[in-house]
Amino acid sequence: MPYSKFTLSKAVDDFQLTIVEGDRFLPEISPVNPSSLLKDTLKETLPWAVAVGSEKARSEGIINPVLLEVKRQFHGQISVFSGEEFNVQPEVDLTGYVDFLISRSPEQLFIKAPAVVLVEAKKEDLKPALGQCLAEMVAAQRFNQQKQQPISTIYGTVTSGTVWRFLKLEGQTVTIDLSDYPLLPVEQILGFLVWMVQNG
Numbered sequence: 538m539p540y541s542k543f544t545l546s547k548a549v550d551d552f553q554l555t556i557v558e559g560d561r562f563l564p565e566i567s568p569v570n571p572s573s574l575l576k577d578t579l580k581e582t583l584p585w586a587v588a589v590g591s592e593k594a595r596s597e598g599i600i601n602p603v604l605l606e607v608k609r610q611f612h613g614q615i616s617v618f619s620g621e622e623f624n625v626q627p628e629v630d631l632t633g634y635v636d637f638l639i640s641r642s643p644e645q646l647f648i649k650a651p652a653v654v655l656v657e658a659k660k661e662d663l664k665p666a667l668g669q670c671l672a673e674m675v676a677a678q679r680f681n682q683q684k685q686q687p688i689s690t691i692y693g694t695v696t697s698g699t700v701w702r703f704l705k706l707e708g709q710t711v712t713i714d715l716s717d718y719p720l721l722p723v724e725q726i727l728g729f730l731v732w733m734v735q736n737g
Contacts, residue, residue, distance in 0.1 A: 539633030
């Protein structure tokens with residue numbers, strides 16, 4: 538069963554997780570100034586992606602440029618994967634493709650531990666994607682353990698490109714921030730993502 542089949546309740550039940558729902562769990566984080574490349578890209582692609590409205594357009598026109606900017610902020614010392622197969626434990630259905638994955642390794646030819654941020658793209662309603670994102674986060678946690686590169690926290694985000702919602706997984710506890718954060722000004726979202734890569 539691929540990640541996309543997971544509902545939030547199924548992920549919680551299957552992996553014996555505890556959910557904490559609430560307000561923002563991120564600390565006060567300094568905004569990160571985008572490069573002129575990202576500013577110019579979003580100026581062109583954001584209206585196009587919103588007008589077309591498909592998940593693919595939003596992924597290509599908004600989410601991917603933002604994540605590549607995060608990579609740019611780390612001077613290429615992290616990797617960003619898009620549409621990559623991430624088969625970790627097929628026996629417990631942790632298998633399938635992830636929309637986006639950020640690893641702290643600069644290796645770009647294959648996913649190398651530690652995987653730290655999972656990004657699930659959705660066209661509009663973000664809630665149904667929470668289970669899928671959570672299953673991918675559990676997979677990343679187990680992947681890192683298998684590779685002897687465990688990290689304390691895995692972060693996830695479910696996004697339409699224009700709206701972002703964040704999750705974190707620590708041990709068996711998943712915290713879901715029920716606030717939705719707008720893409721613009723992009724400095725805030727960039728700040729969040731850079732902090733997550735540093736602090737996962």
